Amino acid sequence: MSTFGTHFRVTTYGESHCKGVGCIIDGCPPGLALTEDDIQPQLTRRRPGQSNLTTPRDEKDRVTIMSGTEFGHTLGTPIGLTVPNQDQRPHDYSETDLYPRPSHADWTYLLKYGLKASSGGGRASARETIGRVAAGAVAEKYLKEAFGTEIIAFVSSVGKIAMPFIDEQHESGTPSAEFVDLLNTITREQVDQETTRCPDKEISKKMTTRILEAKEANDSIGGTVTCVIRNVPTGLGEPCFDKLEAKLAHAMLSIPATKAFEIGSGFGGTQVPGHQHNDAWVAKVGKKGQKVLGTKTNYSGGIQGGISNGEHIYFRIGFKSPATISQEQATTSYSGVEGVLATRGRHDPCVVPRATPIVEAMAALVIMDALMAQLARQSAAALLPPMPDTPLRPGPFVMHVPGGQAVKVADDAVKPKTE
Template sequence: MSTFGKLFRVTTYGESHCKGVGAIVDGVPPGMELTEADIQPQLSRRRPGQSKLTTPRDEKDKVTIMSGTEFGVSLGTPIGIQVPNLDQRPHDYSETDVFPRPSHADYTYLKKYGLKASSGGGRASARETIGRVAAGAIAEKYLRLAHGVEIVAFTSSVGKVNMPFINDLHENDDVKPEFYEFLNTISREQVDQDITRCPHPKTAEDIKELITRKAEEHDSIGGTVTCVIRNCPIGLGEPCFDKLEALLAHAMLSIPATKGFEFGSGFSGTTMSGFQHNDAFITKADGRLGTATNHSGGVQGGISNGENIYFRVAFKPAATISRDQQTTSYDGVSGTLSTRGRHDPSVVPRAVPIVEAMAALVIIDACLQQDAREASMSRLPAINIHHSLQGKAPKK
């Protein structure tokens, strides 16, 4: 379906080459200052045509809030968001009427619905993510104001070019202290200093060279985005099917072109012993209970523990490439597909704000659910709870 979330519900609409795309956002708390200026920066980070490393499709992606606010304040009613498609070229996709693009959704959409959008990728296009990013910007503002939450994503690899201490994070059963410090301090301003959105200068230069080469070869290349969520409230996520990391995995793997999700220590954690992997509890400088290490990625038992939440998302190479490919038509005749559509040689730099948006949608929904639980509990008459139920040692 096209709706995400339970209390903070986002429904996206629109196809790659229709008149416009957007979202309906229901469940936004009333009384929050909200204008297009709160949403536009993230859409501008996501938009096509922003650098030589992205698709040349020239869309300004200017957002308009259609409903749900008055005098710049949220009313608590559904917020309608609209972004027009201005630079449409549906004729660029006439070949896909004959041939399904290899590794794209043309064939599966046709088999599922009995028809498909005749131009671009339809709902499988990255244009669909505009509604997600706009809704995520609203969620982020609430999380920042209400809880001080900070969400920062960045390009951590493209092809075989990796940021230091990211892809080999848990090799030799040791997490370098600079990694934790990096997660504590990395900012969007630092991420956006380079068009690759990789905050490591040497790696960024190598990534630029690789993406440029693939573009010249009329090809594409994949990569990974790493994301950190700071100051997340403790207690988010449900114990069984809606564990917080499961919700984040659902959100991230719903983004177009994703092929993998790794949380905390991820697959590297399988090479460690329990003694090495366990995050020992300590008293932090501010007096709260925390952990000395963070192999858990900020979540234990499916519930946030107050540490930084971090994860990595894998993106495959873009399926649409301007290079002749031998394939087979819908009616089973072998032939050559020559695609003229504009595309990203690597989707990774533009995926960064989409990952941040989906993370924000997961966290705000979990926050609102936990707020509802705590508010309903607070209305009950006080009872004498046994100390062991509250995690306290009995008095002697």
């Protein structure tokens, strides 16, 4: 399907070489200050032609709000966003009328629909992600203004060249202190200082060299993107099949070229015994000086039981080497005749530098959708008569949830630590 979300619903449209692409957002709260200037920065970060590490296709990706706002504020009605395709070269893909490209979606789309877009990847093209990024920018603005939520993604590896924390986590099974500090402090401004979008300058230089090597060889290389979501409201996520990490995995693996997803300690956590890996609960002080419960280590990645616990959510996504390369490759025609395909066109030798805003957008859409479900539940519950106190409700610790309400947690639910 081309629609994502249940309460904050986004439908993207368009193919890689049609007249334009975009999205419809349904369910955005009314009263949010919104203009094209709020959306354009993320589209500019995603657009092609940013550096010699990306495709030379020159698209400005200028967004226009077609509906759903008036006098610079959302109306609560569907928001229509459109971006024209300007630098189109459909003739670059004439060979794919005869041959499916290796590891691309030409053949599977033909199997599914009985026909396919004659140029580019059609709906399988990364051009489709423009609608996601535009919608994500809207969701992100609401989350930022309402809860101070911050979403930052950065490139953590290209090929075998990785930021040190990845190797350290593989060795220890858990995130290093340096990585935790990075998650606490990283900003988009730091990420964008490097064309690779890797915040480690020395590693970024090595990544640049590796990407240019692939480009000069008419080849490609993959990599990983790490993302952190800070100031996440608690209580987000729906048991059992719509757990928050499941929705994040769904969202991230729907991005073109993705092949892997891990959250928190990830696969490294499988190497650590439970007594070392368990996140101990500790008393913390909230932003307003109130007592709250938090975790000491956050190996869970901010989610337990499929529900956000208030700690940072962090995860990593693996992107394969782009399938479209300008090399002769053995393949077989649609009629079953073996042959050689030499793909033309303009392609990214590595997608991860441009993927960071796409990852941020999909993260924003997941959190926004889960938030609206939780707010609806709380608003409905608030209309009922107050519940009587039970052993699970009284106590000095409070857990803050969206809307500024608080849920009490019992003293006697926690066994006192003895010396």
